[in-house]
Amino acid sequence: xxxxxLFNSLNNVFITLVSLxxxxxxxxxxxxxxxxxxxIQRNGYQLWPEQFSFDAYNLLLLGSTxxxxxxxxxxxxxxxxxxxAVLITGLAGYTLSSSxxxxxxxxxxxxxxxxxxxxxxxxxxxxxxxxGLRNTIWALIIPTxxxxxxxxxxxxxxxxQIPQSLTEAARIDGAGDAFIAFRIxxxxxxxVLATITLFYGISYWNNWxxxxxxxxxxxLYPLQYLLFKLNSEISMIQSMQSTMDLGINAVLPSESVKxxxxxxxxxxxxxxxxxxxxxxxxxxxxxxxxx
Amino acid sequence: xxxxxxxLSMFGELRKNRxxxxxxxxxxxxxxxxxxxxxxxxxxxxxxxxxxxxxxGSPWVGLDNFRFFFASPRAWQITWTTIKLNMLFIIxxxxxxxxxxxxxxxxxxxLFSKVTQSTILFPHFLSWVVVSYIVYSIFSTxxxxxNRLLAFLxxxxxxxxxxxxxxxxxxxxxxxxxxxGISLVIYLAAITGIDGSYYEAARIDGASRWQLIxxxxxxxxxxxxSILSLLALGKIMYGSFDMIYAIVKDNGLLxxxxxxxxxxxxxSLRNIGNPAQAMAIGLYQAIVGFILVFGxxxxxxxxxxxxxxx
Numbered sequence: 087x088x089x090x091x092l093f094n095s096l097n098n099v100f101i102t103l104v105s106l107x108x109x110x111x112x113x114x115x116x117x118x119x120x121x122x123x124x125x126i127q128r129n130g131y132q133l134w135p136e137q138f139s140f141d142a143y144n145l146l147l148l149g150s151t152x153x154x155x156x157x158x159x160x161x162x163x164x165x166x167x168x169x170x171a172v173l174i175t176g177l178a179g180y181t182l183s184s185s186x187x188x189x190x191x192x193x194x195x196x197x198x199x200x201x202x203x204x205x206x207x208x209x210x211x212x213x214x215x216x217x218g219l220r221n222t223i224w225a226l227i228i229p230t231x232x233x234x235x236x237x238x239x240x241x242x243x244x245x246x247q248i249p250q251s252l253t254e255a256a257r258i259d260g261a262g263d264a265f266i267a268f269r270i271x272x273x274x275x276x277x278v279l280a281t282i283t284l285f286y287g288i289s290y291w292n293n294w295x296x297x298x299x300x301x302x303x304x305x306l307y308p309l310q311y312l313l314f315k316l317n318s319e320i321s322m323i324q325s326m327q328s329t330m331d332l333g334i335n336a337v338l339p340s341e342s343v344k345x346x347x348x349x350x351x352x353x354x355x356x357x358x359x360x361x362x363x364x365x366x367x368x369x370x371x372x373x374x375x376x377x
Numbered sequence: 378x379x380x381x382x383x384x385l386s387m388f389g390e391l392r393k394n395r396x397x398x399x400x401x402x403x404x405x406x407x408x409x410x411x412x413x414x415x416x417x418x419x420x421x422x423x424x425x426x427x428x429x430x431x432x433x434g435s436p437w438v439g440l441d442n443f444r445f446f447f448a449s450p451r452a453w454q455i456t457w458t459t460i461k462l463n464m465l466f467i468i469x470x471x472x473x474x475x476x477x478x479x480x481x482x483x484x485x486x487x488l489f490s491k492v493t494q495s496t497i498l499f500p501h502f503l504s505w506v507v508v509s510y511i512v513y514s515i516f517s518t519x520x521x522x523x524n525r526l527l528a529f530l531x532x533x534x535x536x537x538x539x540x541x542x543x544x545x546x547x548x549x550x551x552x553x554x555x556x557x558g559i560s561l562v563i564y565l566a567a568i569t570g571i572d573g574s575y576y577e578a579a580r581i582d583g584a585s586r587w588q589l590i591x592x593x594x595x596x597x598x599x600x601x602x603s604i605l606s607l608l609a610l611g612k613i614m615y616g617s618f619d620m621i622y623a624i625v626k627d628n629g630l631l632x633x634x635x636x637x638x639x640x641x642x643x644x645s646l647r648n649i650g651n652p653a654q655a656m657a658i659g660l661y662q663a664i665v666g667f668i669l670v671f672g673x674x675x676x677x678x679x680x681x682x683x684x685x686x687x
Binding site: 093094097098100101102104105107108109111112114115118126129130131133173174175177178180181182184186187188189193196197199200203204205206207208209210211212213217229231232235238262263264267288291292293294295298299310311313314317318341344345348351352355359362363366367370371 | 385387390391394396397398400401403404405407408410411412413414415416418419421477480481483484485489492493495496497498499500502503504505506507509510511513514515517519520521522524525554558559562563566586615618619622623626639642643646647652655656659660662663
């Protein structure tokens, strides 16, 4: 039993270390965002700053920065994109799960083929530009609407378990398919719809691929792309400063501004994390454990 | 309700259930445009593509685009880097996640297990751009933690962003760091699903903890391991553009170990502006990827049909 106890405590120590390894790097970014720029120049990044400073957040939140604009863009594409994606995935999931439809499996194959046969970014790019999406907000929403047809099959498999007797009764009462989908299937499928809402929501929030491919106008940069640009284009931070007076011997807080932007980008994810984790794990397990 | 024994014609079926089929129309339209309509564009790999004339009016050049690509030494380098990085992601990721899942399964405190799982899963929800900042805060030559640590140990500091030899390890580390939580959750669920009576029986026979893992847990996890690996293998020619371009960007010094097919295609398309050549490489990528998936699935099915994907 002594070896058992030794094993258990070593195990606890090891797992604590692993979870620290997952947290500390983010903590470092957080701390740097609160560090005085001169302290960074002197000591480099530190987990515990020699001198705290809110300059970066002052600049980002009170100056005239592209941050608010990008935040708006990110929120719009996440909300609108996710809403449309969940709606059309849910509706198609209903059709694919309806056993009274003779062609439901043909339709499933139609969706499945594009899932296994990926033509890559070049045709995707040419079609998106061909549709005139370049430099519009739709470029950030439409070309990735159904990120992954896998979600469609997740919904279908879930809806298949809804007992047929429920729909039969409704049908006898004269209910049509639209009514059955919206009033019976959707309410009964809330867990799986919540899961795909999360999948889509996270993908939209974290997406910067569409922006790098299809958007040149700074006013349309989503948050992630702004963050991406910020690292390579110091001029973006310089232009922020010129609009704000930080005092005579102020140093441009470029390092801490970058890190502060990263932190502000993570914000909403931290906020939703408990919800996220719960439904994410659910969806993951529906989708991946072979029965 | 149609009379029994009499099948409706196709048109009749579609008409009778038109509302039900209509509900799938938006998704079907999307799949048509962004799935099927992308396929004809693949022929530009054999053209000297011009935006003005489009796919119907651009002149044919045979295999020139392929020849151009394969003539350069970069072709083999990026193919090798893509496969090597992905293999390492799969192997290191799976081994780490398995070890972690087995150790998690031995935990006594549910609360401790829940809290640590949450922290390990969290990085998965970060974008690669955010992760690129984390990588930068560790490996930045001027300010990074890594160089400060080296200085503390009285060692020479390293110019990380100019030394390609370290980047295979850094990218594998970043990938495992971000995604280990996902595999951990899946493997842990699979382990929890194992019938407890196997363990009891083995324990009565005097099996040690290690023997239980070696002879019960691992063999019963094999189907899950092989399905996840096969799914990952399906993307082996696709080099996680998001990850590598966010972290490395256009830093040519690091190309020898970090440039993959996806980043190369991106650059030919967006920076050089040659969609035809980019498409040729994309086609090569799709075909090799396809062969690898079917090949490895065939192999797995030969060994144990239950573990195969299809």
